[in-house]
Amino acid sequence: MGLKIVVTVKQVPDTHNLSRDAMKPDGTVNRNALPAIFNPEDLNALEEALKIKETLGATVTAISMGPPKAKDVLKECLYRGADDGILISDRQFAGADTLATSYALKCAVEKIGGFDLILCGRQAIDGDTAQVGPQIAEKLNLNQLTCVSEIIEINDQTVIAKRIVEGGYEIVKSRLPVLITILAGANEPRSPSAKRVMAFKNIDSKVCETSYDEVYVEPDSCDMIGFIKEWNARTIDADPSICGLSGSPTKVKKIEGVVLTTGVAKKVENTQAGIADLVHELIEEHIIG
Amino acid sequence: MRSNKGVMVFIEQNNKQIANVSLELVCEAKRLADQLKVDAEAVVLGYNIHRELAILGKYGCRKVFYTDDKRLSHFTSVPYAKTIVTTIRKYQPQIVLFGATTVGRDVAPRVASALKCGLTADCTQLQIGDHKIKDKTYHNILLQIRPAFGGNIIATIVSPESTPSMATVREGVMKMVEIDPTGTTNIISESCDLADEDFVTEVINVVREGKAVDLKSAKVIVSAGMGAADSEGLELVKALANAFGGVVGSSRPVVDGGLLDHCHQVGQTGVTVRPNLYIACGISGQIQHRAGMEGSKRIIAINSDPDAPIFSIAHYGIVGDVHDVIPKMIKAYKAKT
Numbered sequence: 001m002g003l004k005i006v007v008t009v010k011q012v013p014d015t016h017n018l019s020r021d022a023m024k025p026d027g028t029v030n031r032n033a034l035p036a037i038f039n040p041e042d043l044n045a046l047e048e049a050l051k052i053k054e055t056l057g058a059t060v061t062a063i064s065m066g067p068p069k070a071k072d073v074l075k076e077c078l079y080r081g082a083d084d085g086i087l088i089s090d091r092q093f094a095g096a097d098t099l100a101t102s103y104a105l106k107c108a109v110e111k112i113g114g115f116d117l118i119l120c121g122r123q124a125i126d127g128d129t130a131q132v133g134p135q136i137a138e139k140l141n142l143n144q145l146t147c148v149s150e151i152i153e154i155n156d157q158t159v160i161a162k163r164i165v166e167g168g169y170e171i172v173k174s175r176l177p178v179l180i181t182i183l184a185g186a187n188e189p190r191s192p193s194a195k196r197v198m199a200f201k202n203i204d205s206k207v208c209e210t211s212y213d214e215v216y217v218e219p220d221s222c223d224m225i226g227f228i229k230e231w232n233a234r235t236i237d238a239d240p241s242i243c244g245l246s247g248s249p250t251k252v253k254k255i256e257g258v259v260l261t262t263g264v265a266k267k268v269e270n271t272q273a274g275i276a277d278l279v280h281e282l283i284e285e286h287i288i289g
Numbered sequence: 290m291r292s293n294k295g296v297m298v299f300i301e302q303n304n305k306q307i308a309n310v311s312l313e314l315v316c317e318a319k320r321l322a323d324q325l326k327v328d329a330e331a332v333v334l335g336y337n338i339h340r341e342l343a344i345l346g347k348y349g350c351r352k353v354f355y356t357d358d359k360r361l362s363h364f365t366s367v368p369y370a371k372t373i374v375t376t377i378r379k380y381q382p383q384i385v386l387f388g389a390t391t392v393g394r395d396v397a398p399r400v401a402s403a404l405k406c407g408l409t410a411d412c413t414q415l416q417i418g419d420h421k422i423k424d425k426t427y428h429n430i431l432l433q434i435r436p437a438f439g440g441n442i443i444a445t446i447v448s449p450e451s452t453p454s455m456a457t458v459r460e461g462v463m464k465m466v467e468i469d470p471t472g473t474t475n476i477i478s479e480s481c482d483l484a485d486e487d488f489v490t491e492v493i494n495v496v497r498e499g500k501a502v503d504l505k506s507a508k509v510i511v512s513a514g515m516g517a518a519d520s521e522g523l524e525l526v527k528a529l530a531n532a533f534g535g536v537v538g539s540s541r542p543v544v545d546g547g548l549l550d551h552c553h554q555v556g557q558t559g560v561t562v563r564p565n566l567y568i569a570c571g572i573s574g575q576i577q578h579r580a581g582m583e584g585s586k587r588i589i590a591i592n593s594d595p596d597a598p599i600f601s602i603a604h605y606g607i608v609g610d611v612h613d614v615i616p617k618m619i620k621a622y623k624a625k626t
C-alpha cells in the first residue's frame with residue numbers, strides 16, 4: 001500500500017537575504033532580526049516525496065528538530081500534502097552540531113519505524129554543511145545517495161537516481177530503504193493548497209508520550225490529523241549525554257563579522273527609461289554589439 | 290589523551306587520476322604536520338593505481354595507506370566510509386582532511402558519525418593553536434576557520450575532545466607548493482575487509498561532460514546568483530546573455546544546487562574572469578565571488594537589496610527584481626539595435 005517516506009525539514013534563519021540590522025556592531029548575528037524560513041532544499045525534498053506519493057502512493061511524514069516555533073515548517077508541509085508532522089523538541093537538544101542533530105533525528109526515525117525512504121535537503125543554509133543527511137544514514141546503517149537531481153525510477157524495492165558530481169553526473173541504483181539528499185535543481189516545489197491551508201491553519205501541536213502507533217493516522221485521511229506531534233528526548237529514547245551541546249564535539253571558538261564597505265556604484269533607476277539609457281551607453285561604447 | 294599521530298588526507302581519484310584538491314590538501318597537511326612535528330599521511334582507495342601514488346611523495350606525503358580492490362575503483366558511500374574508518378582506527382591520525390567535493394562531502398560525514406568526532410565543512414583556513422575550556426587548555430589542536438551565515442561571519446571551530454579533528458576544504462582554497470622531485474613516499478598496502486553486501490550502490494553510468502562554456506575568453510558575462518535561481522530567472526539570464534552576445538556565469542550556490550554546471554562558476558573556487566562587461570543578477574557579492582570578477586572592466590549589479598555588498602564594487606547598480614529588470618534591458622537593447 002505504497003511507500004513510507006520520512007522527510008527531514010529544518011527551520012532556518014534567512015541568511016540569504018540578510019539586512020544590515022541582522023549583524024550586531026560586535027560582528028555577531030542578531031538572530032531575532034532574521035526571519036525564520038523553510039530551508040529551501042528541504043522544500044525540494046518534500047516535493048520529491050509528494051511526487052512519489054502521487055505516482056506510487058505513499059505516506060509522507062515530515063519531521064523537524066527545533067524550538068516550538070519550528071512547527072511552522074511542519075504546517076507548511078501539511079499545507080503542501082504531507083500526511084503527518086512531527087516536531088522533535090527538547091531543551092536537551094539545544095546547541096546541537098551535526099553529530100548530535102543526526103543522533104536525535106535518527107532516534108525519531110527509528111521510533112517511526114518501517115520506513116522505505118528518507119529524503120533530506122542536501123544542505124541547510126544556516127550552516128551549509130550538508131552533513132546531517134549522511135550522518136543519519138550512517139547511524140541507521142543505511143545506504144545513502146547524495147546530491148540527487150532526479151529520481152528516475154522508484155518502486156517498492158529499488159530506486160534509480162541521478163547524482164550531480166563535478167563536471168557531470170552519475171546514474172546510481174540502490175535497494176530500499178535508503179536515504180537520499182535532494183538538490184535545489186531537482187524540481188519546482190509546489191505552493192500550499194488553499195484547501196489544505198484552511199484545514200491545517202489552526203492545527204496545534206501536542207506532546208506525545210504515547211507510542212507512535214497509537215497516534216498514527218492512516219494516509220489519505222489527512223483531515224483527521226488532529227495535531228502536530230511533539231516528541232521530546234524521552235519519547236524517542238535519546239541518550240541525553242549524546243544530545244545537544246554535550247553530544248556535540250565541535251565548538252565555536254571565535255566569531256568575527258565581515259566588514260561591508262559602502263557602495264560606489266552609479267545608481268541606475270529601475271525604469272524603462274533609466275535602463276534604456278544604460279543599455280544605450282553600453283552600445284555607444286561598443287561594450288555590447 | 291590525544292594521539293601523537295599524523296595529519297592524514299583522503300586522496301580522491303577519478304579514473305585513476307588524483308584530484309587536484311587532494312594534492313593541495315597534501316601540501317596543507319605537510320605544513321600542519323611540520324608544525325606538529327609529525328608526518329603527513331594519505332588514505333587512498335582504488336584499483337591498480339600504485340603507480341599514480343608516487344607523486345604524493347613529491348608533495349611531502351610520507352606514508353600512503355592504500356586499499357586496492359576492484360570493487361573500490363569507483364566511489365560509493367558505504368564501502369568507502371567503512372574502509373576509511375578502518376584505516377583511521379588503525380593509524381589514529383590527529384587530523385584528517387577531505388576535499389569538499391561531492392565525494393568528500395558524501396563520505397566525510399559518514400566517517401565522522403562512525404568515529405563520533407567533529408567535522409567542519411568547507412574550511413577556508415586551517416591553523417594549529419590552543420583552546421581553553423574553563424580551566425583546561427588543549428594545546429596544538431586544529432583551528433578550523435570558515436565563513437558562516439551566508440558569508441556574513443567568519444567562525445573558528447575546534448573539536449578538542451574528540452579525535453581526529455576532521456575538515457573538508459574546497460579546491461583552490463589551499464595553495465599548492467613547489468614539488469620536491471626527489472621526495473618519496475612509503476606505500477603501505479591495507480587489506481580490504483569488505484563483504485559483497487557492503488556494496489549497496491550500483492553505479493550504472495558515469496558521465497563527465499566537457500566544459501560547455503569558456504568563461505575566460507568571454508567578452509560579456511551575465512551571471513545568475515541565488516536571486517535568479519528559479520527557472521524563470523535562469524531563462525531570463527540566458528536570454529540576456531544571448532541578446533548581449535555573452536555567456537552565462539553563476540555564483541557557487543547555483544552550481545551547488547545543480548542548476549548550472551561547475552564550469553559556469555565564477556569566483557575563488559570557480560573561474561577568475563575579466564570580461565568587458567559583467568552583469569551580476571541576484572548575486573550578493575560575497576568575497577569569494579568578488580575574488581573571481583572584480584577585475585571586470587564594467588560591472589552592472591542587479592539586486593533587490595540596496596545594501597547588497599555587490600554594489601560596493603559595481604560601476605552601475607540597479608536596485609530591483611531580476612525578473613523585472615532583465616526584460617527591461619532586453620527590451621531596451623532590441624529597441625536600440
Ligand SMILES: Cc1cc2nc3c(=O)[nH]c(=O)nc-3n(C[C@H](O)[C@H](O)[C@H](O)COP(=O)(O)OP(=O)(O)OC[C@H]3O[C@@H](n4cnc5c(N)ncnc54)[C@H](O)[C@@H]3O)c2cc1C
Pocket residue numbers: 015016017411412413436439440459462513514515516517539540541542543554555556557558559560570571572573574575576577578581591592593594597609610611612
Ligand atoms: C571556500 C569557499 C569558496 C567559495 N567559492 C565561491 C566561488 O568560487 N564563487 C561564488 O560565487 N561563491 C563562492 N563561495 C560562496 C560565497 O561565500 C557565497 O555564498 C556565494 O557567492 C553567494 O551566492 P549568491 O550571491 O548567488 O547567493 P546569496 O548570497 O544568497 O545572494 C542572493 C542575492 O540575490 C538577491 N536577490 C534575491 N532575490 C532577488 C530578486 N528577485 N531580484 C534581484 N535580487 C534578488 C538578494 O538580495 C541577495 O543579495 C565560496 C564559499 C566558500 C566558503
Ligand SMILES: Nc1ncnc2c1ncn2[C@@H]1O[C@H](COP(=O)(O)O)[C@@H](O)[C@H]1O
Pocket residue numbers: 008009010011039041042045063064065066098101105119120121122123124125127128129130131132133
Ligand atoms: N534540525 C533539523 N531538523 C530536521 N532536519 C534537519 C535538521 N538539521 C538538518 N536537517 C536535514 O539535513 C539536511 C542537511 O542539513 P545540514 O547538514 O545542516 O546542511 C537539511 O537539508 C535537512 O533536510
